[in-house]
Amino acid sequence: MLTTLSRKMLLCLTGLFLAFFLLIHLLGNLQLFLPAEEARLQFNWYSQFLSGNTFIKLVSYILYLSIIVHVIDALLVTIKNKKATAPYKKDSRGRASKWYSRNMGVLGTLVLIFLVIHFQNFWYVYKFGTLPLDSAGKKDLYQLVVTTFQEWWYVIIYVLSMVALCYHLIHGLHSALRTLGVFHPKYVRWFKIIGGVYAVLICTGFALMPIYIYFTTN
Amino acid sequence: MKLNLKVWRQKDRNSQGQLVDYTLDHLNPHMSFLEMMDTLNETLILNGEEPVEFDHDCREGICGQCGMMINGIAHGPLENTTTCQLHLRSFQDNETIFIEPFRSAAFPVKRDLRVDRSAFDRIISSGGFVSTNTGQAPDAHSLPISHQLTEEAFDAAACIGCGACVATCKNGSAALFTSAKINHLVLLPQGKEERQERVINMVQQMDAEAFGHCSNTEACEVECPQGISVLNIARMNYEYNRALITRK
Numbered sequence: 414m415l416t417t418l419s420r421k422m423l424l425c426l427t428g429l430f431l432a433f434f435l436l437i438h439l440l441g442n443l444q445l446f447l448p449a450e451e452a453r454l455q456f457n458w459y460s461q462f463l464s465g466n467t468f469i470k471l472v473s474y475i476l477y478l479s480i481i482v483h484v485i486d487a488l489l490v491t492i493k494n495k496k497a498t499a500p501y502k503k504d505s506r507g508r509a510s511k512w513y514s515r516n517m518g519v520l521g522t523l524v525l526i527f528l529v530i531h532f533q534n535f536w537y538v539y540k541f542g543t544l545p546l547d548s549a550g551k552k553d554l555y556q557l558v559v560t561t562f563q564e565w566w567y568v569i570i571y572v573l574s575m576v577a578l579c580y581h582l583i584h585g586l587h588s589a590l591r592t593l594g595v596f597h598p599k600y601v602r603w604f605k606i607i608g609g610v611y612a613v614l615i616c617t618g619f620a621l622m623p624i625y626i627y628f629t630t631n
Numbered sequence: 632m633k634l635n636l637k638v639w640r641q642k643d644r645n646s647q648g649q650l651v652d653y654t655l656d657h658l659n660p661h662m663s664f665l666e667m668m669d670t671l672n673e674t675l676i677l678n679g680e681e682p683v684e685f686d687h688d689c690r691e692g693i694c695g696q697c698g699m700m701i702n703g704i705a706h707g708p709l710e711n712t713t714t715c716q717l718h719l720r721s722f723q724d725n726e727t728i729f730i731e732p733f734r735s736a737a738f739p740v741k742r743d744l745r746v747d748r749s750a751f752d753r754i755i756s757s758g759g760f761v762s763t764n765t766g767q768a769p770d771a772h773s774l775p776i777s778h779q780l781t782e783e784a785f786d787a788a789a790c791i792g793c794g795a796c797v798a799t800c801k802n803g804s805a806a807l808f809t810s811a812k813i814n815h816l817v818l819l820p821q822g823k824e825e826r827q828e829r830v831i832n833m834v835q836q837m838d839a840e841a842f843g844h845c846s847n848t849e850a851c852e853v854e855c856p857q858g859i860s861v862l863n864i865a866r867m868n869y870e871y872n873r874a875l876i877t878r879k
Contacts, residue, residue: 484769497803594869
């Protein structure tokens with residue numbers, strides 16, 4: 414059996430890897446902001462490049478594994494935590510901490526539900542569905558992205574999910590560094606700021622994509 | 632002043648408890664919270680009822696014996712104080728006050744507001760000490776330790792083990808207590824000797840006592856009567872990771 418500290422370490426390492434992946438994912442997807450026809454060719458080329466690359470394939474398996482381990486470990490941590498506590502008739506403990514730090518499980522579940530939708534929208538269709546080809550003969554994932562984000566409810570789901578992800582990241586990054594053992598007051602302060610900025614930048618970047626496409630192609 | 636109390640009454644560890652209503656009038660606002668509890672008990676005894684059991688000892692805020700959830704907050708609304716240092720002037724006249732025991736799976740209720748905190752004692756016995764032959768007192772300055780370091784160690788050693796951190800934590804984690812007890816030793820040369828075994832044994836004991844995981848909500852530091860810093864928890868994580876990597 415892992416100790417409580419080792420369980421948190423597993424959560425921390427998989428979480429940090431996932432958070433790092435988000436940056437790469439964001440940078441790649443910035444191509445969506447290019448002028449439409451240029452974006453189509455670039456984005457479709459990029460998608461094919463990623464799906465054909467052995468190294469990326471390997472990383473993607475680590476990514477799937479990280480998601481699964483992060484979810485299962487979080488579930489085990491939450492179950493143990495629930496067992497360790499007993500309810501109060503009157504409970505005002507919330508005054509001492511931030512709501513999102515107490516609700517990482519809820520935020521994480523929202524992000525997981527979003528991931529299922531997100532995988533179904535793009536990953537599943539690209540891998541197992543049929544897509545038309547663009548003028549360069551590549552699978553036209555760009556068209557799928559544009560079609561999806563012409564539906565206003567998808568835009569809302571994506572933007573709200575990024576809000577959930579943002580709060581999950583703000584606490585998660587800060588908490589992960591504590592788990593790693595960063596205890597120097599100066600660096601703790603810096604990392605708290607850097608983590609917050611990272612979370613907001615990543616999530617704003619992702620949230621702008623469906624909004625941009627909805628308003629430029631409708 | 633007048634107070635309406637809702638006090639947790641529980642016969643023993645295995646019975647179901649419940650909140651019981653009591654009203655006290657003509658209270659002096661400068662009474663301490665525990666004096667108010669004494670007044671309640673005197674009234675109960677005069678009426679032939681069982682007094683409310685609660686823990687207390689020094690009543691000067693340093694022993695860590697007293698501790699109740701007062702209106703859902705460990706040690707009540709005043710920050711960085713123990714229950715005994717809280718006075719009725721912190722409440723409104725005619726206010727309703729919920730008084731419950733500190734709750735956690737590792738702190739079973741023994742009776743009314745008294746909980747069994749011996750899990751903390753077992754964590755200490757698992758490694759919260761230094762193994763030295765004490766002998767005669769050594770020369771005062773034979774071990775050079777900077778003032779900064781002694782202060783840092785003392786900040787961690789200021790933990791009085793009241794259990795407010797566990798009662799406040801939504802996960803029932805004892806990370807703040809355990810880390811404070813690890814760090815006040817590891818910061819000093821005498822304590823550095825057994826740092827690896829200590830952190831591993833104390834963390835294992837903490838887990839064996841059914842405390843939860845720390846999720847860094849930092850609520851413990853806010854409600855701690857001694858203001859023990861959550862950075863102690865980060866340092867415990869550092870010590871633990873270090874021990875896992877370097878231990879033979």
